[in-house]
Each structure stands twice: as structure tokens, then as C-alpha cells.
Amino acid sequence: LNLFIVLHSDSLDLTFLNDLQETEHGLAIRNSNLSCLNCTTWALPLNRTIAKGWSKSVYWLTPSTVIKRPNIDGQTFQNCFHANFGKEDWNVRCRLGLLRGFLNEIRMLLQLQNNPNVIKMISYCIPPNPLRNLEQVSIVTEKGDPLDTLALLQLTSSQRERILHSLLLFFNGTRTLRLHDFRRQQIVTVDGHPKIVDFDEAYFVGKDADFKNYYANIRRKLISELLVNYTDTGLTTSING
Template sequence: MLNTIFKYSNKDDRKTLLIDHRESKFGNQFFKPCLILLTSITVIPLMVIVFQWSLLDDEQNQANAPPATTTNAQWSRGCIRTEDLENTDIFFQLVNNTEWRFKNTTTLMKSNMPPLLNCQDIFSMTDSMRFLTAGWTKLVYQATLAKRKVAIKMVNFEGQMMKNCKAELQSDQHCRQKIAKKFIKEIVALSQFKHPNIIELIGYCIPSDPSSENSIDKLAIVSELGEPLNLFILLQMNWEERLKILYSILKLLEYFSEQPVGGVVLNDLRAQQFVICDKNLKLVDVDDVVPQALQDQISHLKENFQKQNMPSNLLRQFAQKLVHNYSTGQYFKANSSRAEFKRYKNADLPTLFDYPCHDSTTQNSCVLSVANLHEAQSLCTAQTVCKAIVWTNQKTWTGRHVVLFKKNFTQPTYNPNTITFLKVDDNTQSFSEDTSQL
């Protein structure tokens, strides 16, 4: 259940997942979705964040005390407690008396994946490391690994977690142990939870005595590097891209709620993990820019997400129906009075006659996705400025076709991957339909 997943998120600002953002575009005011929780790996390299995991209800798991060693089968039976994620003896074995590595029975890595980087691999990349940001517990660096940019997380000795620990008059050793456990928990979580919307663990370094004064600076996590999902990027997203992120989030929530160890609680809601607007966590508001026929579905989905009164699997199924209706164009009613169009095969109007339009995927041209040709022609008919449609062979993640709308028309350029449709009226000039020689 969503109320279980967010059991530690009792404040209103963590339950209110939707917001309106009013802006002016091309002289008209409209409401545009403001911010989106988490990210979708296929739209923006997502999950720059690393979740701090807490497994649901210690009472539920206390009856299932873990065995001395852990296997995949034991994980799947739900025999792991929150504290176990911090325990090197359960998941790791000491190699060459220098560093802890996963036991073969505890990792869920695919056989065709390269082995995780070890301490030597990681610290051989120090020459390419560039500082990115400092967080509560970690320093984050960018490095290059075989021409691939990766993120390296290391201990932030000046971070807030260390300061808070010392302010409680705890010993340095106790504070180092606290941070080391947090690192180890994160490494285990990233290795065990595999989902397209969770960052990929590329490597890790856990020294033999990770909390010692001489070793804690060697603690490291290497993961794929993502781009922060900031407000500027979100405001440039069209409705379909935001729908993709919403759908990804719901699939992720369902994945968390169905873990064999119990529901996974996200109890660390910081700006680095999530998108924040006005100190409130926001998912998406699509009220005023969705296709009108989808309005009831959107409202129902929003209501259940806000009130957290629908199980996560049903939320995901509901969103899946929404995606299906949008991708197939079932919501769309073709305009019976739409204009006539003349078809030009292998024809294009590159860089010509572009104009901006609402919800375009680009700033200075009108690029939209449509379910079918009827929808494209109806949209062009409804826009007085539109004189032609360029139908491309590109598709969006939902399978919708990418089309360009043009404000004028001339002798087209040959392009085997496009078809141009000219809106026909009394003033339409005739052009050669033979573009094969152009």
C-alpha cells in the first residue's frame, strides 16, 4: 500500500505530490505541470540519487532472525532485517585480508555483467576525478572509466552527519562506525534491488576495517553518473515526457512494495533524492495540458495518489491504462470538419517555416506526438497558422508518431524518412509530387 511505503512521511508536504505552475507562453496563460518525483532513466539519466533504505516493520522481521550466512534463497524468503544490510559478515567475505567483497551467494549480478570494481580499480581513477558536490554524508566526484563517466561517492568528514554525531559528544570511532554502516547499507541495497529506475552499482571499496581512522577515507561507491533533474529541465518537458516519469515512478513503487523482505520505506526525502518545489515534494500536475478526454482518468489517478488510498500495484495498472489510451489515441475524437490534405511522399521541409506551439518538444518549432494521421490533421486544421505536416519515422516511448507542423510550404526536399501533407485551400499552390529526384 502507498500508505505503507510512505509510513515515515507523515507531514503534509511529503504527501502532497501535485502542484500547479502558471506561466505565460506565446501570449496565453496556462497551467503547466511543475515538478516530478524521481526520474525516468530513459528521459534523463535518472537516479543521480542513491536511496537510503529501511526495510518495513522491524516487528515483522524479528520473528525471522537471519542465519549466519545469507543466500539468494534466504533473501527471497524475507529473512533480512534493516540492521543486516550494515553487517559485513552476512553479505561479504574478507579477501586477501584487505577488503570486503560480496559473497558469490549474495549478489544478484547477471552473468553477462562485468565484475564490480574493487578498491584498486577505483583508486586507479583518481587522476580523472573531478569534484561535483557535497552531501550530508558523502562527497561526490565525477571520473572516467573506459570512456564512461561515473560517479564516485566518498566519505564527507565535514558533512552534517559527522557534525551532528560529534555534537552529541560521541567518540570519533563511534561516528566513523555510523558513517561506515551507512555506506555498507547503501552498497548492499544497490546490489540487491535491481530496477531500471535505480542507479547501477559499478563498484565499491570496503576496507578490512572500514571504520578505522586510517581506512574510512577508502570507503567508496561507484555508480552510473546522472544529470540532476532540476526545475529548468522539468519546465521544458512536455506532457508525454512527464507521463513517462510518472509511470516509471509507479512501477518503482510497486517494485518496492513487493520485495520479499517486505515493503521498502524511503525515509530520506532530501532534494538530492527527489525534486523539490517550495519545500514540497511534487510528482506532476497534468490537469490543464492533458488531452481533454483523459481528464477523468488523470483526476482519479491524482486523487488516489494524494490520499494514498490505492495499492501501488493498482496505481501502476491505472497509469498503464492511461498510457495505453494515450498511445493508441482512444481518447481522441477526429474532427469531422478537418481540412483536406495533399500527400507528398519522401518530402521534407528541413529548417523551413517552423513556428513555436504549445507543448512542443522543441523551443522554436512545433514538434508534437500523435497517435495517428487523423489526429495530426485535426491538430493542423485547428491551427490557422498550420499549413503543412511533416510525418517522420520517429516514435516516442509510447509508440506515438513524431510530426512537425509548418506555417508555409514550398517545393520540398527529398527525404526517404518523411512524408509531407499540405493543407489544401483555395490559395494552395501546386507543387511537383515527384520528389525522388530532388
């Protein structure tokens, strides 16, 4: 795979690039179903920005879909620049960081594509020479409504409890999944159903890894962000259930 990378400083971990294979339509995640691979969105006009995060920009594509692309003006890239200030290859390092996150998110969405609490990925694009063409790396998903403070205020307590219960069942059913720094901003609703959208730093652990403490932290965080005046009665989704 010709990724044009020539580095003269300390070595970088490029092993994640081994997951890519060349196809006539761009690069694909190796050994994955190619039905999601679609680079026809390269030239689409992206005039309506929905959100800009630390590492991703989200644009309105159609009434029911959005497209995510790397945000080279975001905080992640800026932090990388400062961390590598003075290094000749800082730009390659920082682009690699964004690319690594996007490839990880694509990989995770492919593995979790049948889970009802995971945003549905419709297509993705990894162009040839992805570092040079980083701005064209794309993930197209169904469109959800952000679960922000305004949205929460419009929900009844029972609706918020249903969202909480659904998410707790999700984590209880995917015990080897770990989401880094999970927070409410990673959740949207589609027809009232909660779905998680950010997986750039997600990973799986072994079956013997501790789940009880991780689940307890997730549960505590979700309760604090979704419910008001909560008392620990009811909503007892057990980690043994």
C-alpha cells in the same frame, strides 16, 4: 574479521559488520556476487566534485561514471559529533554511522541491481580496516543527470508525467522496499529515464506491512515535486495494479 575496534564505553551495535568477508581484493558483502568488488579506484585523482551531501561526496570519474565516498565534513558527521560530544569514542561512533550507511547502500544496490529504476552500481570498494580507511570506501555507479529545478523547467509536462508514472510503477513493484525521507534529490535521469540513487537508509519490510499509506505518501510527494497545476485526473497508477 579484524576490524581493530576496541570500545570502553557503552556498547555499540556492530552486528552489521558481520555481513563482511575478507577477500584478497578487500572486504566484500558476504554471500554476494564478487564481480562488483573492485578497489583499483583507491588512488584515482578525484579533482571534480559533482555534489556533496549530508553523508556522501560524489565525484566525476569518467564521462559515464561517478564515484561516491563518505563525506566526513558533511552534516551527518557533524550531527553525530554534537550528539556524542564528550564521549571518548565519538570519532569511532561517527565513522561507524557513515560506514553503516555505505554498507547498507552497497547491499541494497546489489539486491536491486536488475531494476531499471535503480542506479546501476558498476563496482564498490570496502578496504581492509574500513573505519581507519573510511575515505577509501567507494561506490562506482553510472552517471545520471540530477532532477533539479532547472532540469524540471526544461521538461515538458508529458515528460514529467512519464517520469512520475515510471517511479510510481517502481514503488508499486517493490512493495516491501522503504526509502527513508524520500525526496526528488534522490532521483537522477539516465537517457531521460528516472533512477533512484540513494539507498543508505533504505530497508525492506515484511510482506504484511502496510503499503497503502506508504504509497499514498510517496505518490503525493512525487506529484508535488514533479508536476505543476496537477489535477487528480489521469495518472491513476493503482496500488492494486
